[in-house]
Amino acid sequence: MTSSRFAHLLRPELASIDAYVPHQGSFEVRLDANESPAMLSIEAHALLANALAPAVLARYPDVRAVELREAIASRAGVTADEVIVGCGSDEVIAMLLSALDKPQGKNPRARIVTTTPTFVMYRLTAKVRGIETIEVPLDAAWDLDVAGMKRAIEFAQPNILFIATPNNPTGSVMSEARLRAVIEAAPEALVVLDEAYVDFASTNVAYLRREYPNVATLGTLSKVGFAALRVGWLIGPADLVHELNKVRQPYNLPLPSQRAAILVLRELRSEVDRLVTHVISERERLTRELDRIGFSVTPSQTNFVWVETKRPATEVFDGLSSNGILVRSFAKSGGRLAKRLRITVGTQTENDRLLETIARFA
Numbered sequence: 001m002t003s004s005r006f007a008h009l010l011r012p013e014l015a016s017i018d019a020y021v022p023h024q025g026s027f028e029v030r031l032d033a034n035e036s037p038a039m040l041s042i043e044a045h046a047l048l049a050n051a052l053a054p055a056v057l058a059r060y061p062d063v064r065a066v067e068l069r070e071a072i073a074s075r076a077g078v079t080a081d082e083v084i085v086g087c088g089s090d091e092v093i094a095m096l097l098s099a100l101d102k103p104q105g106k107n108p109r110a111r112i113v114t115t116t117p118t119f120v121m122y123r124l125t126a127k128v129r130g131i132e133t134i135e136v137p138l139d140a141a142w143d144l145d146v147a148g149m150k151r152a153i154e155f156a157q158p159n160i161l162f163i164a165t166p167n168n169p170t171g172s173v174m175s176e177a178r179l180r181a182v183i184e185a186a187p188e189a190l191v192v193l194d195e196a197y198v199d200f201a202s203t204n205v206a207y208l209r210r211e212y213p214n215v216a217t218l219g220t221l222s223k224v225g226f227a228a229l230r231v232g233w234l235i236g237p238a239d240l241v242h243e244l245n246k247v248r249q250p251y252n253l254p255l256p257s258q259r260a261a262i263l264v265l266r267e268l269r270s271e272v273d274r275l276v277t278h279v280i281s282e283r284e285r286l287t288r289e290l291d292r293i294g295f296s297v298t299p300s301q302t303n304f305v306w307v308e309t310k311r312p313a314t315e316v317f318d319g320l321s322s323n324g325i326l327v328r329s330f331a332k333s334g335g336r337l338a339k340r341l342r343i344t345v346g347t348q349t350e351n352d353r354l355l356e357t358i359a360r361f362a
């Protein structure tokens with residue numbers, strides 16, 4: 001509810017939403033936000049500290065972020081004109097929804113299609129722009145429901161489809177044949193495949209971007225140990241990137257973030273690899289141990305696990321938080337999410353503590 005004295009001026013959708021605020025309070029162990037544990041070497045820290053403290057602060061950063069886009073492009077085997085960077089992929093999502101918002105067919109407003117459950121920023125960012133979201137439930141194995149997606153595409157005539165693979169919060173990847181079927185059913189729309197967790201997965205979908213002219217992918221440094229930098233990007237057709245640049249704030253990415261991200265992409269690959277190896281091995285241990293204790297866990301291709309509880313998820317969540325451990329509960333979503341928790345993989349010590357504590361609430 002809004003009781004603002006500006007109510008008569010405000011976009012009506014704002015009355016029904018709240019600002020995004022992560023769980024407040026202080027917790028010794030925070031496994032709620034899919035950040036990866038801090039495990040940079042001392043050498044890498046020194047290099048990053050240097051990158052984060054540019055000699056000149058009086059000038060704006062490179063308006064086109066050329067060097068960073070080249071670093072992203074060369075790693076992906078594309079050219080810099082196929083890359084746009086944002087203050088996190090959240091900002092790239094906002095740029096997409098600002099630029100591609102022309103209502104299709106007889107629609108009074110632009111629409112997007114996505115899955116449920118999935119990353120909430122697609123829906124929230126659409127909503128504050130007056131764009132409608134049609135959410136298609138994933139199937140029982142948390143994979144795409146092709147028939148449902150096709151019906152939604154036909155009915156909604158969406159401007160954009162957002163599909164996260166691997167998906168948040170389910171941790172699973174969408175199967176290739178189903179992705180192809182959905183992409184082929186929406187030739188008029190832009191299909192955005194969000195690869196925020198690709199570093200932890202055994203497959204990626206870059207090949208779909210090369211095969212289909214209406215596919216773009218999203219990437220980010222947030223999940224591989226650099227959430228504080230707020231660096232995300234889109235890789236897609238140059239003519240899309242060209243238009244997105246018109247809605248991008250000119251100096252959207254601060255110079256320290258640009259410099260640090262270039263360093264991460266060009267020179268700290270082995271640090272990222274070490275982190276990813278740690279996270280994957282701890283993820284597999286968490287999966288095995290949680291299963292042994294009596295929780296069922298969906299096989300994960302990400303840096304978190306998607307856990308089903310036997311008792312109400314709120315009881316397990318409260319039990320953990322009263323012991324200083326914060327995870328993410330989906331109890332409020334109800335339905336088949338009512339007994340689900342999403343738990344980020346932490347350090348070995350944090351994961352040990354999680355396992356010890358959660359065993360008491362199995």
Ligand SMILES: *Cc1c(COP(=O)(O)O)cnc(C)c1O
Pocket residue numbers: 034087088089090091119164167168194196219220221222223230231232
């Ligand atoms: C965490 C996450 C992002 C990342 O957003 P940033 O703004 O880059 O931090 C994007 N997509 C999904 C599916 C995520 O879970």
